Amino acid sequence: MPVLIPTNRETAAEWRNESTQKPPQRAVYLHECGADAVLKQAYAHTATVWAGDFHNAKQVLAAMKKRVRKPAAKQADVQTAFHNHRMRQAQTSRVLNMLAVEIGAGFALDLPRAPDVRGALADVYGEPNNEPFLLPLNQLLGFIGAHEWHKKGVFVPELDAAVHVPFGVFSPLRGEYLGLIARAPLPEPCESAFDIGTGSGVIAALLAARGIPSITATDTNPRAAACARANIGRLGFGGRVQVEETDLFPQGRADLIVCNPPWLPAKPTSAVETALYDPGHAMLKGFLNGVRERLNPNGEAWLVMSDLAEHLHLREPDFLRQCFQAASLTVAGVLQTAPAHRKAADADDPLAFARSRETTCLYRLKAVL
Ligand SMILES: C[S@@+](CC[C@H](N)C(=O)[O-])C[C@H]1O[C@@H](n2cnc3c(N)ncnc32)[C@H](O)[C@@H]1O
Incomplete structure (x- = not known):
């Protein structure tokens, strides 16, 4: 159901917004104004709909970002630092999203010096209809950036090819964990595999590239399932990989079942974040508790997981081992890699200390007999 809000027009x-934020109480169309005026309206739950020059709108948004981003205070403990960081991100995003533009029929953005945004919006919403809608400028800019990445693709050295990932689907931009999938020893025999939570389809593609003849990939996110199908087809693995929009497991059993679940136990604030945050470890536990009965004899389950949650004190150090034991799984081997991401060295990132210690593991799990 579309969300309708009153405006200063007839x-x-x-109002469209990819976040779970409450919509504004009203929207006011203004030709142009300064960042302070937009912020004042925002704090009164009123969105400003920019009707002037597009570049000036971007400058006002940049000025708003400077005004609302406060430096993180030193926190007594890491868990508090994490929760405060998420809360600050949510508050900042809510305020910034109060500067909007009107998208017209056919996804036209009819403002002076506006770019052509039709391709970027079609990537997110599919076919346009003729009804205009309001969209936060910050999100539109995010859609434009994601559209450029979608066209360009993310090169995956292990595939010697790029995967193309649209807005709303987990991108393997930080792809160190893919090296683990490429080099872990396959169980014997290995005629079939499942890739649970396939995202862009990159792990399913890697398994196909390693010669596994029959692979089923699943994801609950329809955008991910469509993206995975497109990548699998583009890479020439369509004959061997099936993609299903399914919660966790497909029907049947497999010799190898791989899962790279979201790594942090926290509540997502948008559909995009469901690939990053797994509230209460629901997907992780669902995978571990269900995988044993879906493995063929001598089969293996591979779990890819970073220990960032342990460094942030969101999970006890022994949590995973306890989950493996409860699911009657034993660890046959562990492969490790250290993610090389820029944020670990970013002095402004309040979580940098945890990121700099992060290790990503591939756990090879077998059923306890
Ligand atoms: C961290 S991403 C991993 C994506 C991809 N496998 C990769 O490694 O690049 C986790 C994925 O799991 C999916 N997901 C979350 N809960 C799920 C569930 N219950 N069943 C299937 N997929 C799920 C998300 O939509 C997301 O695409």
Whole structure:
């Protein structure tokens, strides 16, 4: 159901937002104004719909970002630092999203010096209809950036090819964990595999490239399932990889079952974040508790997991081992890699200390007999 909000024009307008934030109470169309005026309206739950020059709108948004981003205070403990960091991110995003633009029929953005945004919006929403809607400028800029990445693709050295990932699907940009999938010894025999939570389809593609003849990949996110199908087809693995929009496991059993679940136990604030945050470890536990009965004899389950949650004190150090034991799984081997991401060295990132210690592991799990 579209969300309609009153405006200072004759009709109400549809408000679109990819975050789970409450919509504004009203929207006011303004030709142009300064960052302070937009912020003042934002704190009164009123969105400003920019009707002037597009580049000036971007400058006002940049000025708003400077005003609302406060430096993180030193926290007594890491868990508090993490929760405060997430809360600050949510508050900042809510305020910034109060500067919006109107998208017209056919996804047209009819403002002076505006770029052509039709391709970027079609990537997110599919076919346009003729109804105009309001969209936060910050999100539109995110969609434009994601569209450029989608076209360009992310090169995966292990595939010697790129995967193309649209907005809303987990991108293997930090792809160190793919090296683990490429080099872990396959169980014998290995005629079939499942890739649970396939995202872009990159792990399923890697398994196909390693010669596994029959692979089923699943994801609950329809955008991910469509993206995985497209990548699998583009890479020429369509005959060997099936993609299903399914919660966790497909029907049947397999010799190898791989899962790279979201790594942090926290509540997502948008559909995009469901690939990063797994509230209460629901997917992790669902995978571990269900995988044993889906493995063929001598089969293996591979779990890819970073220990960032342990460094942030969101999980006890022994948590995973306890989960393996409860699911009657034993560890046959562990492969490790250290993620090389820029944020670990970013002095402004309050979580840098944890990121700099992070290790990503591939756990090879077998059923306890
Ligand atoms: C961290 S991403 C990993 C994506 C991909 N496998 C990779 O390694 O690049 C986790 C994925 O799991 C999916 N997911 C979350 N809960 C799920 C569930 N219950 N069943 C299937 N997929 C799920 C998300 O939509 C997301 O695409």
